[in-house]
Amino acid sequence: MSPVAVTxxxxxxxxxxxxxxxxxxxxxxxxxxxxxxxxxxxLSPWLLGFAAITAIPMLMSLYLSFTNYDVLxxxxxxxxxxxxxxxxxxxxxxxxxxxxxxTITFALVATPLKLAAALGxxxxxxxxxxxxxLFRGLxxxxxxxxxxxxxxxxxxxxxxxxxxxxxxxxxxxxxxxxWVNDPDYALGTLILLAVWQFGAPMVIFLAGLKQVPQELYxxxxxxxxxxxxxxxxxxxxxxxxxxxxxxxxxxxxGFQGFxxxxxxxxxxxxxVDSTLMYTLHLYNKGFxxxxxxxxxxMAWVFLLxxxxxxxxxxxTGKFWVHYSDGDD
Amino acid sequence: MTAxxxxxxxxxSSIVAGMIxxxxxxxxxxxxxxxxxxxxxxxxxxxxxxxxRAELTEKALDLYTAKHPDVTFKKTWQANQGYFDKLATxxxxxxxxxxxxxxxxFLSEYATRNVTLDLTxxxxxxxxxxxxxxxxxxxxxxxxxxxxxxxxxxxxxxLVYNKSKLEAAKQPLPETGMSWExxxxxxxxxxxxxxxxxxxxxxxxxxxxxxxLRQQGKEMxxxxxxxxxxxxxxxxxxxxxxxxxxKATPTADVIHEGNATDITKQLVVTNKALTSWVWANQxxxxxxxxxDELGLVAYPGDAxxxxxxASMYFxxxxxxEHKDIAVDVINFLANDPEAGAILGTDRGLPxxxxxxxxxxxxxxxASMKQTIATIDELAKNYGPSPTxxxxxxxxxxxxxxxxxxxxxxxxxxxxxxxxxxxxxSQAAVSR
Numbered sequence: 001m002s003p004v005a006v007t008x009x010x011x012x013x014x015x016x017x018x019x020x021x022x023x024x025x026x027x028x029x030x031x032x033x034x035x036x037x038x039x040x041x042x043l044s045p046w047l048l049g050f051a052a053i054t055a056i057p058m059l060m061s062l063y064l065s066f067t068n069y070d071v072l073x074x075x076x077x078x079x080x081x082x083x084x085x086x087x088x089x090x091x092x093x094x095x096x097x098x099x100x101x102x103t104i105t106f107a108l109v110a111t112p113l114k115l116a117a118a119l120g121x122x123x124x125x126x127x128x129x130x131x132x133x134l135f136r137g138l139x140x141x142x143x144x145x146x147x148x149x150x151x152x153x154x155x156x157x158x159x160x161x162x163x164x165x166x167x168x169x170x171x172x173x174x175x176x177x178x179w180v181n182d183p184d185y186a187l188g189t190l191i192l193l194a195v196w197q198f199g200a201p202m203v204i205f206l207a208g209l210k211q212v213p214q215e216l217y218x219x220x221x222x223x224x225x226x227x228x229x230x231x232x233x234x235x236x237x238x239x240x241x242x243x244x245x246x247x248x249x250x251x252x253x254g255f256q257g258f259x260x261x262x263x264x265x266x267x268x269x270x271x272v273d274s275t276l277m278y279t280l281h282l283y284n285k286g287f288x289x290x291x292x293x294x295x296x297x298m299a300w301v302f303l304l305x306x307x308x309x310x311x312x313x314x315x316t317g318k319f320w321v322h323y324s325d326g327d328d
Numbered sequence: 329m330t331a332x333x334x335x336x337x338x339x340x341s342s343i344v345a346g347m348i349x350x351x352x353x354x355x356x357x358x359x360x361x362x363x364x365x366x367x368x369x370x371x372x373x374x375x376x377x378x379x380x381r382a383e384l385t386e387k388a389l390d391l392y393t394a395k396h397p398d399v400t401f402k403k404t405w406q407a408n409q410g411y412f413d414k415l416a417t418x419x420x421x422x423x424x425x426x427x428x429x430x431x432x433x434f435l436s437e438y439a440t441r442n443v444t445l446d447l448t449x450x451x452x453x454x455x456x457x458x459x460x461x462x463x464x465x466x467x468x469x470x471x472x473x474x475x476x477x478x479x480x481x482x483x484x485x486x487l488v489y490n491k492s493k494l495e496a497a498k499q500p501l502p503e504t505g506m507s508w509e510x511x512x513x514x515x516x517x518x519x520x521x522x523x524x525x526x527x528x529x530x531x532x533x534x535x536x537x538x539x540x541l542r543q544q545g546k547e548m549x550x551x552x553x554x555x556x557x558x559x560x561x562x563x564x565x566x567x568x569x570x571x572x573x574x575k576a577t578p579t580a581d582v583i584h585e586g587n588a589t590d591i592t593k594q595l596v597v598t599n600k601a602l603t604s605w606v607w608a609n610q611x612x613x614x615x616x617x618x619x620d621e622l623g624l625v626a627y628p629g630d631a632x633x634x635x636x637x638a639s640m641y642f643x644x645x646x647x648x649e650h651k652d653i654a655v656d657v658i659n660f661l662a663n664d665p666e667a668g669a670i671l672g673t674d675r676g677l678p679x680x681x682x683x684x685x686x687x688x689x690x691x692x693x694a695s696m697k698q699t700i701a702t703i704d705e706l707a708k709n710y711g712p713s714p715t716x717x718x719x720x721x722x723x724x725x726x727x728x729x730x731x732x733x734x735x736x737x738x739x740x741x742x743x744x745x746x747x748x749x750x751x752x753s754q755a756a757v758s759r
Contacts, residue, residue: 071420072441092755161581178581183737267409268726271584272733287413289723290437291759292420 065297070290078293085297096298098273099281106187106277107254110194114254115246118198119239122205123231136206143199152193152263156180159189180264183274190260190275201246208242209235240321248313255306258283278302369650371657372402374418375429376411381674388667392660399653419443419645426648427657430477431640435469436719438643439476445644446474450655457663460680464713465636471716477641478658481676484634484706485535485627486608486699488596490524492620497522502603504626504706508540508567511628515576518602528586528595529577530605531568532732534725540564542633542714552718552757558750565735565742572736577601580736587729592617608703609639609676615695622695624702632709639676677703723756 040047065085069078089096125136145151158164159179166176179185216234225233236243258279261269267284269276282302286295375385382405389401404425406414412434418424419438430438438444450456451466456478458466469477489502499518506514515526530536538548541564547555571577578586578601586595591610595601597617606614611624626634642658644651661667668683672691677700678684688700717724731749734740740748 070441071416072438072443074442077441178579181581181584183733183739266588266590268729270729270733271581272737272739273730284726287416288726289720289756290416 061296069293103278118201140199372425374425424645439471477643479638481639483609491623525578532729543629562746635713720756724753727752
């Protein structure tokens, strides 16, 4: 456990003094010892929570992924099956690979669009104009609603054959499709929903834009750079650490999409598996087919894959992320 | 440094030990400590359903408590969606309710894994009375020779049609005994006249497929194996491809809406088709969702191949500490006339035929009367019932929807869809 490593580090001289409560209670010569104790006591709510609802369940699921655990049977009939679940996943479950394709498509399309929308709106809101705060709030609103079930339900009714979106198209004489009930478009509506919730990265972009030193723009315009040039040669490079941060977070988010797909398809991933996200397939394996061992194995493959993607993004980072030398 | 290590380590290890012990201790506190010395017993009782069902069920259980003051209930209920997730989770935590509601999608999943108490000995000793039940009905609760659940409510397949719209368009009403081809031809003609597709395409619907199979001399399942061949599936998909091509059904996206099991989404009440394929006991509920008058007949073909299906069951958890009392409670709910009067037909037609007769006589709900009359009429001709679907049935159901929709959207030919479904369902039942 990492806390062990932390406490074994030699106490540094600049260490802040222990809280007054701790010193009063245990006025012992070995002060650093009580410091540690107090630290753990203060940490304990988090530690307990971390252990009970994260660490122990995670380790359990790692163990279960090597068994045929089926939720309902007695523990005694749960058997160790080695790598069988992993093998089955790779070779015998066509839906697994289908779900991987759907999820990658979703993440690859939704993430860049969402970041582009967030950056675009952030650039607009970064100018000083009246009611800027109001607009900032309004644009952020959709992400407050987040992955909520209610939003997904509204989305479904908007994009039905007789929904609001098609009525809107009707004004222009265009006959819309049954977007959410058509396997060709259902995933598209989910992507649109994800893109629409660009508020969180937008706020982070806004904060980043405020940090761009004004002198750079002045210098650039003196050198004759127009707004487009300024954007590509000043804004983007300075903003690149923020873009990087958003990219990592939103990619991970994209892979984990579940709620909207669950609501749109009633939990099935339909129509015709077009919205069968990885997490949805995992959930169905575990909770409707009771193959919890298999579902656990899927969860670990998922964790490792997302980890790998994140590492890859970090690797590419050194080619395009520029950290300024603290000249703010 | 070494001097400080030891207590620190000890402290850490005690934290770790505490973290491991804590859930165990909490678990122990929450355990089955209801068997207190004064003879008072609290049974947990879990079901799915809506407000109305909750009210009736609570009233019936209170009646039991009034007659047996030592027995009280911890009643928990919720909507159907998520119910089985929760039941599975409770079971996994060895904290399953003493009595729970279950249906034929899951009965085998639970029974083959020994979660449910075998009620056979109670039935033999008469503590669980099924003498007034139709035989096929209680037998529909037998899994691997064990009585895994007490059938609570009978229903059978029912084709619900929009009577008002058909009469307005001066079209004949569908009748029990039409062949499948006649039904499709009727739907084509009536649909054109009423300017509304004639019939929902039920090719994704396992219960329609099942009835059709039985009429071909096949079964959905023989024990834990599939009772049909790939060629059967293909013929079924082709039958409905013909219907779609002949415009007897709505378009694929509308069919997809109707493939949801939710009552409020059935095309006959959303006014997107003239007929929907449902369970007969859902008719009164469907009627509540539309102002048009609805009618009810059997599925096409030989209606004697339909069977008395238990709309749901009550099962007793094998690990309960109060087996005898729990069995007595479900016996009371099924056979006590007062309890029967309270519960009515909310879970399907009462299994006990005496109670069913008195409930039918006392209701003034027209669609309820028609439902009871139709089911009773069909019941006169039933042949032998099939067995409860085996483990893997819920996967087979979702695979059928997937394959049928592939064909409906025109993404696969009936032959390709049949091949896909057959392979997937074989894998599902042999797991």
